[in-house]
Amino acid sequence: MTSGLQLRPGIPICQTDLPLDWYQDEFRPYAEEYLALPDRTPETVLPWLDSYVRPAQDHFGDSLLLLAHYYMGGEIVKLVERYGGTVADSYALALQATRQPEKKIIVESAVHFMAESIALLAREDQQTWITNPKAGCTMEMMAKDHMVLPVADQLLERYGDDLVCVAYMNTSGRLKALAGRTGGAVCTSSNAHQVVEWALKQGSKVMFVPDAHLGANTAHRLGLDPSRVVRLADAERTRGAFPLDDDHVEGGLAALDQAQMILWGAYCGVHTVFTPEHVHWWQERNWRVIVHPESRLEVVQAADGSGSTKYLWDQMLTAPAGSRLVIGTEGHFVRNAREVGRSRGVEIMHLADIPDANFGTAGCGCATMSRNDPPHLAGILDLLRKGCAPDANRVLAGDAVDEITGSRERLDATERLQLTREARSALERMIAVVEHGA
Numbered sequence: 001m002t003s004g005l006q007l008r009p010g011i012p013i014c015q016t017d018l019p020l021d022w023y024q025d026e027f028r029p030y031a032e033e034y035l036a037l038p039d040r041t042p043e044t045v046l047p048w049l050d051s052y053v054r055p056a057q058d059h060f061g062d063s064l065l066l067l068a069h070y071y072m073g074g075e076i077v078k079l080v081e082r083y084g085g086t087v088a089d090s091y092a093l094a095l096q097a098t099r100q101p102e103k104k105i106i107v108e109s110a111v112h113f114m115a116e117s118i119a120l121l122a123r124e125d126q127q128t129w130i131t132n133p134k135a136g137c138t139m140e141m142m143a144k145d146h147m148v149l150p151v152a153d154q155l156l157e158r159y160g161d162d163l164v165c166v167a168y169m170n171t172s173g174r175l176k177a178l179a180g181r182t183g184g185a186v187c188t189s190s191n192a193h194q195v196v197e198w199a200l201k202q203g204s205k206v207m208f209v210p211d212a213h214l215g216a217n218t219a220h221r222l223g224l225d226p227s228r229v230v231r232l233a234d235a236e237r238t239r240g241a242f243p244l245d246d247d248h249v250e251g252g253l254a255a256l257d258q259a260q261m262i263l264w265g266a267y268c269g270v271h272t273v274f275t276p277e278h279v280h281w282w283q284e285r286n287w288r289v290i291v292h293p294e295s296r297l298e299v300v301q302a303a304d305g306s307g308s309t310k311y312l313w314d315q316m317l318t319a320p321a322g323s324r325l326v327i328g329t330e331g332h333f334v335r336n337a338r339e340v341g342r343s344r345g346v347e348i349m350h351l352a353d354i355p356d357a358n359f360g361t362a363g364c365g366c367a368t369m370s371r372n373d374p375p376h377l378a379g380i381l382d383l384l385r386k387g388c389a390p391d392a393n394r395v396l397a398g399d400a401v402d403e404i405t406g407s408r409e410r411l412d413a414t415e416r417l418q419l420t421r422e423a424r425s426a427l428e429r430m431i432a433v434v435e436h437g438a
């Protein structure tokens, strides 16, 4: 499926230029050339980009696969599609390698957990590369393995086999492996309710990582008693592992012992700016409001509908001409949806873009994902063609990345095999639950 987005002549690419010292050494020459271009219009950028992308395509032929996520800003979505690549949500991206075994070099413009999910499912002869290793998901960055695993160990010690972990797709392979080890599964925003419902039948307690809001929305959708849904300490505050005690558990240890769902305390800054007041403002003016379930529970309850990235895109695509739709999710996605919606006679607005001074917040894009820009795309393809792409951009299952410094801790081959087995089992359970009900 293509997004229907097009690069339009004369209209500059919206990406803000990144500072030169933001680039890895190997990518700096490409950034210098890009920054020296007279403007950012497609007429200027495309010939420059073509001079690197086309030779790489000729070199790798059909074995090259370019991927991007819907949230990518700066027209990368359009550029990747222009070169025959695929744009999708994180779940569909993860399946690209297995579904296309003829693709051997997979280059992803998105965040690290998405590239790692591709690597987890890839075959031995498929390589996964990320255009910028510093592109991370801030929610996932609040649930690194060194933060979550010591807490999970304490929970396992307390509850044993009664505890099952459900890992949202926005996690590292190390947490997906935790889900696999505990008999749990991975989930996405579209199937979290099915996976958690299944997991509650496997054990009496579900540890849900990392998104506290998706967890709370899922518990509400399943009709769980709110007093039996307990949130652990705010991960933005702890920034590390913590002892399982009354200070780090909402409601204390007594509530924890009664809980059916235990929510890790991470969240997405992009989706938590929304309030019920935003929703009501638009509804009072006869707009239909739909939101992503990484938003707060009260926002989801106030909205007219909620669902995954694919759900939101499909709502735009199927809305009758003349409809007015407000979308509460990532800013670049809404900008792209507005463009395609306009061509169909559907008016689209971003939930937080309210023309009223009483509302201080404006809708924002996923800034970390947008660390992938045209110089990164040109650079990685050129370096791969020359056979000298930096190892830091190679993505292997189990890599633990620090997106601030770009540093990476890599497992040895035996550890990686074990982790891949465990994480895959969690992914396969999700597929089994969604496709076969168990």
Ligand code: SF4
Pocket: 071, 111, 136, 137, 138, 139, 140, 170, 268, 269, 270, 271, 294, 330, 366, 367, 369
């Ligand atoms: S929008 Fe939020 S959850 Fe999605 S990748 Fe960006 S930081 Fe992560």
